[in-house]
Every structure is written in C-alpha cells, then in structure tokens.
Amino acid sequence: MNGIVAEQSEIERAGSKDARQCRLLSIVVPVFNESETLPEFHRRLSAVLDSMPYTAEVVYIDDGSEDGSAEFVRGLRDSDPRVALIQLSRNFGKEAAMTAGLDHATGDAVVVIDADLQDPPEVIPELVAPWVEGKGEVVYAQRRSRAGETWLKRASAHTFYKLMERVGRAPMPRNVGDFRLLSRAAVADLVRLREQHRFMKGLFAWIGHRQISVPYDRDPRHAGSSKWNYIKLWSFSIEGITSFTTAPLKVATYVGLLVAVLALVFGLGIIYETLVYGSDVPGYPSLMVVVLFLGGVQLTTIGILGEYVGRISDETKRRPLYLVQDHLPAESVPPSDKPSGKAARTR
Ligand code: UDP
Numbered sequence: 001m002n003g004i005v006a007e008q009s010e011i012e013r014a015g016s017k018d019a020r021q022c023r024l025l026s027i028v029v030p031v032f033n034e035s036e037t038l039p040e041f042h043r044r045l046s047a048v049l050d051s052m053p054y055t056a057e058v059v060y061i062d063d064g065s066e067d068g069s070a071e072f073v074r075g076l077r078d079s080d081p082r083v084a085l086i087q088l089s090r091n092f093g094k095e096a097a098m099t100a101g102l103d104h105a106t107g108d109a110v111v112v113i114d115a116d117l118q119d120p121p122e123v124i125p126e127l128v129a130p131w132v133e134g135k136g137e138v139v140y141a142q143r144r145s146r147a148g149e150t151w152l153k154r155a156s157a158h159t160f161y162k163l164m165e166r167v168g169r170a171p172m173p174r175n176v177g178d179f180r181l182l183s184r185a186a187v188a189d190l191v192r193l194r195e196q197h198r199f200m201k202g203l204f205a206w207i208g209h210r211q212i213s214v215p216y217d218r219d220p221r222h223a224g225s226s227k228w229n230y231i232k233l234w235s236f237s238i239e240g241i242t243s244f245t246t247a248p249l250k251v252a253t254y255v256g257l258l259v260a261v262l263a264l265v266f267g268l269g270i271i272y273e274t275l276v277y278g279s280d281v282p283g284y285p286s287l288m289v290v291v292l293f294l295g296g297v298q299l300t301t302i303g304i305l306g307e308y309v310g311r312i313s314d315e316t317k318r319r320p321l322y323l324v325q326d327h328l329p330a331e332s333v334p335p336s337d338k339p340s341g342k343a344a345r346t347r
C-alpha cells in the first residue's frame with residue numbers, strides 16, 4: 001500500500017517537474033523616461049531569464065515617456081521575442097502603469113520590477129523559487145537597509161509606516177517596494193481592484209494570500225533621476241492613508257469635540273471672572289486666540305473631509321485607469337496561453 005503511494009507521489013513529482021518547465025513567467029516593467037538605463041536593464045534581465053528554465057515574457061509599459069524609451073523597446077522586439085510593449089497614451093503614473101502591466105501579463109507568475117536597476121534583476125530567481133516550491137502566492141523583496149537615503153526620507157518613511165500600522169486594516173510590510181512576484185491567482189485578485197486612487201503597496205497587502213519575504217540590497221539608480229520628490233511623496237502618503245482608513249475623519253471629530261469642550265470651560269471661567277472681579281480689560285487677546293484656534297480646527301476638518309469627498313467624486317466617474325495607445329504582445333508566448341490576459345483586457 002505504502003509502496004503504491006510512494007510510487008504515485010514519485011510520478012506526481014516527475015509530472016510537476018515537467019509542468020515547471022512549461023511555466024510562463026511574466027516580468028512587468030513600468031517605464032517612464034528610462035532610455036539611459038533600458039539597454040543595461042534589458043541586458044541584465046535577459047541574462048537572468050536565459051539562466052532560468054521557464055518561458056518568459058517581458059512586458060514593458062511605456063508610461064508616456066518623452067525620451068524615446070518606447071522606440072527603444074520596439075527595437076528590442078526585433079532581437080528578443082520575449083519583449084512585449086504596452087504604450088499608454090500619456091503619463092498615467094507608476095501605479096497605473098503597473099496595473100496596465102498586470103492586466104496584460106499572461107504568465108503563471110508575474111514579477112513587477114523597476115527599470116532603473118534599483119531592483120537587481122538577479123534577485124528574480126530568488127523570488128521565483130519559493131513560488132515554485134508552493135510556499136506562497138506573493139513573494140516580495142524586502143530591503144535589508146535604507147542606506148544611501150537621506151535621513152529626512154528615512155525618517156518620513158518610518159513615520160508613515162508607523163502611522164499605517166496603527167490605522168490601516170491590512171498590515172503592510174516595511175521597507176518593501178513594488179518589486180515582487182505574484183502568482184496567477186494573486187494577480188487575478190489584484191486586477192479586480194479598480195479604484196482610481198491606487199496605493200499599490202496597500203492593495204498588495206489587502207489581497208492577502210500567503211505572502212513571504214526575500215531580503216535584498218537595493219542598488220542606487222543606474223542613471224537618470226528619481227521621479228519622486230517630497231511633494232509627491234507627501235501626496236503618496238495621503239493617498240495611502242485615505243484609501244485604507246477613515247480614521248482621520250474620526251480624529252477630526254474628536255479634536256473638534258475637545259476644542260468645543262475647552263472653549264466651554266474657558267467661557268465659564270470668563271463668566272466667573274467677570275462676576276467676581278468685574279471686567280475692566282476688554283478680552284481682545286483671548287478672543288482672538290479662540291477665534292483663530294477654532295478657525296484652524298474647522299479648516300483642518302473641512303480639509304480632511306475634502307480629501308475623502310474628492311476621492312468619492314473621482315471614483316464615481318469610473319474612468320479607465322489608463323488608456324493604451326499601442327499593444328505589441330510578446331512572440332515567445334503561444335497564443336493558446338493568452339486567455340487570462342484577454343479576460344483582463346476586456347475589463
Ligand atoms: N515610473 C513610471 N511612471 C511614472 C514614474 C515612474 O512608470 O510616472 C517608473 C520608472 O520608470 C521606474 C519606476 O516607475 O521604472 C520607479 O520610478 P522611480 O525610480 O522614479 O521611483 P523610486 O525608485 O525613486 O521610488
């Protein structure tokens with residue numbers, strides 16, 4: 001009896017080994033003005049893909065580049081059948097570009113990676129291994145350290161993660177970017193989330209599934225400059241907070257209540273003072289303080305409300321998240337492997 005079971009699992013193992021060979025791996029690369037790094041990026045990525053036993057496609061999403069990045073990718077397709085290009089009609093932002101990539105990727109697993117070589121392509125096999133072994137549906141690369149970043153960036157990132165941990169509903173791992181592998185099932189769930197304000201790190205966490213981390217060292221940018229500045233990072237964190245929690249609305253309510261109670265106590269104090277000592281000094285300073293303070297609290301509260309109302313208005317328009325100007329699929333992918341991609345495209 002045991003012998004038969006052992007024999008069966010032997011056959012299964014052999015079978016799954018074959019299945020591994022025909023697995024399709026998609027690499028999704030959002031690209032915005034990266035013509036300086038793309039040649040080196042593709043060279044390193046190709047070397048990694050060549051060393052792996054899977055069919056692969058590399059989906060470059062040109063997010064409205066103005067430096068000829070799209071033309072470069074078009075050229076790559078002549079020499080590399082794995083290359084696919086999705087050209088968006090303008091710059092929609094990295095989150096939308098990644099979504100476009102996930103919608104069009106056809107692989108059994110999809111790896112999202114930056115084009116600037118900050119995420120080393122050499123880490124990809126380490127992300128694929130746990131998935132092949134069936135250990136998890138999401139394998140994310142976790143930065144060992146944030147060395148090389150300014151203290152201000154590190155401090156603000158720290159505060160943001162602390163805040164998100166407190167108020168967010170889905171736990172969000174720290175020092176994790178978008179560099180990760182998602183199984184077909186995880187991608188299918190992720191592309192169902194069509195909100196306009198896409199805070200991908202939050203969405204990645206929200207879908208759940210078994211998620212595991214692989215430590216890596218993030219390299220400096222190969223060339224060009226980061227598309228992020230502090231203003232963008234600030235609105236990015238507002239995005240993160242407002243799309244995953246309504247707690248700030250509660251804070252506004254409580255601060256308002258507290259101020260009202262304090263104002264009441266203060267008012268009673270003034271009445272008492274006037275009754276007992278009489279009023280010989282007009283209360284101009286105290287009045288100004290109260291008026292300005294309450295005005296400030298009211299404006300903040302309205303501002304917080306406005307953030308949410310603005311988001312409601314954006315969501316109700318139900319606009320597509322991105323528009324595709326041109327789509328050139330990879331030749332390495334057999335047509336029969338494309339139904340999942342097609343299903344995603346119709347959405
Ligand atoms: N990116 C994009 N659209 C944008 C901004 C950036 O597709 O509007 C791409 C960019 O080409 C790169 C990745 O997103 O591949 C990360 O961008 P960046 O290096 O500027 O971000 P950082 O590494 O500083 O977070």
Ligand code: MG
Pocket residue numbers: 114116118221226
């Ligand atoms: Mg970068």
